Amino acid sequence: MNIGEVAEAAGLPAKTIRYYEDIGLITPLREANGYRRFTDAHLHKLAFLARARGLGFSIEQCRTLLALYEDRARASADVKALAETHLAEIDAKMAELAEMRRVLAELVEACAGDHRPDCPILLGLAQAPKTD
Amino acid sequence: MNIGEVAEAAGLPAKTIRYYEDIGLITPLREANGYRRFTDAHLHKLAFLARARGLGFSIEQCRTLLALYEDRARASADVKALAETHLAEIDAKMAELAEMRRVLAELVEACAGDHRPDCPILLGLAQAPKTD
DNA sequence: ATAGGGCTTCCAGTTACAGGAAGGTCAAGG
DNA sequence: CCTTGACCTTCCTGTAACTGGAAGCCCTAT
Missing domain, CATH: 1.20.5 (Single alpha-helices involved in coiled-coils or other helix-helix interfaces)
Structure with a gap:
């Protein structure tokens, strides 16, 4: 998926997704032409972030939540x-x-x-x- | 009054008062040595601002409130x-x-x-x- | 003379993005 | 083949309302 598609699917502006990459919340792949490429796993993470933000968690809290989410041993x-x-x-x-x-x-x-x-x-x- | 004294009296940090001067909410006088000098009227205004801010009014709303406050014909x-x-x-x-x-x-x-x-x-x- | 406390200006950082400029990419249509 | 339009890229600036800190002047007391 390109950024537009994943933005639509996750319910986040493309700008926000680029920002999340900037601050290291997600790391999409890159196409040969420089476009970001998102997998379903990326989409899943973005949707997670969107919901956590929607509940008012700060970005740093979201970072921690994401880490916990991905830690099987939490x-x-x-x-x-x-x-x-x-x-x-x-x-x-x-x-x-x-x-x-x-x-x-x-x-x-x-x-x-x-x-x-x-x-x-x-x-x-x-x-x-x-x-x- | 110097800024420290008026800050104490108005219940606002000196930093905030300088900021308010920056954005044109108040205009203290100046001593020969460059120190700001505040009158009772200034203190009154600052206390007004502190209370308006305390009620959650934005700075721009405070600006308007202050203008209304000083407009006898409001x-x-x-x-x-x-x-x-x-x-x-x-x-x-x-x-x-x-x-x-x-x-x-x-x-x-x-x-x-x-x-x-x-x-x-x-x-x-x-x-x-x-x-x- | 010096030590302190208060004052000055200016610059950077904070939160979580949004807006916009300048320019590359791609598919469709003429 | 060229153009048009929709995407995409990076980079820079701005937002709200301050806060923290550096470098340095001013004033008083010892």
Whole structure:
């Protein structure tokens, strides 16, 4: 397969696949004309990466996951630990967003949103957060 | 005030304040020796920025908020519209994270996490997401 | 005179790509 | 045979919002 075909099949932009090669995540073969050639195994790996990225794993985490995936002697505990780390990261981000949302929603609700200049949102940003 | 003092007071790293000057968010005065000098008004602006950033507004949104803040003739509707846009962004991110979390948690739960290599997490990444 | 702490500018690195330029390759059509 | 268009290649730049570090000036205290 050429890069276009594998990109389509893996659901990744060709640009991204070239980038993954750059950083050593995959190593496609090369045709005589310089074109990259991908095997089914490459496609499989790319699809794996696409899904791992889709779950929010960082590139480095994906690199580790891929290594574990290809290590027949891995312990599932290592995979689980990595996944739990990431789960905790997700939870931390969600909590941060939820707190932002809470404060922002409160300000938005207090704002009339009309032609007048008085605005509780700007006031809220200008003043120290009230300790409620 | 010098940059160290205002950084402390605004709760922003000095580096960040220099960066904000670079991109034109604030324009401190300068002493004869080249040191930046900040007034109370500058501090006020920086604290405003710190809080807006803390709520997740982008730098460009902060720029707009600051302009609205300083425009006596603003309409609160404009502020509210911006805040609501950002609220929607937050909601979108939270939904994305929640979906990641859902799928990932499911995989983690299915994984024994022991010394054996069998791992539902890796299987889940390797296979097309099941349509449940 | 020197030691320290704070200040300056400038450059590089971070994450995970995306956009675009300049140019080679290949199959089909005229 | 030539051209056209769709692919492909590499290389360079830009993104967001800083952070870290180097080299060097400024000021105060000892």
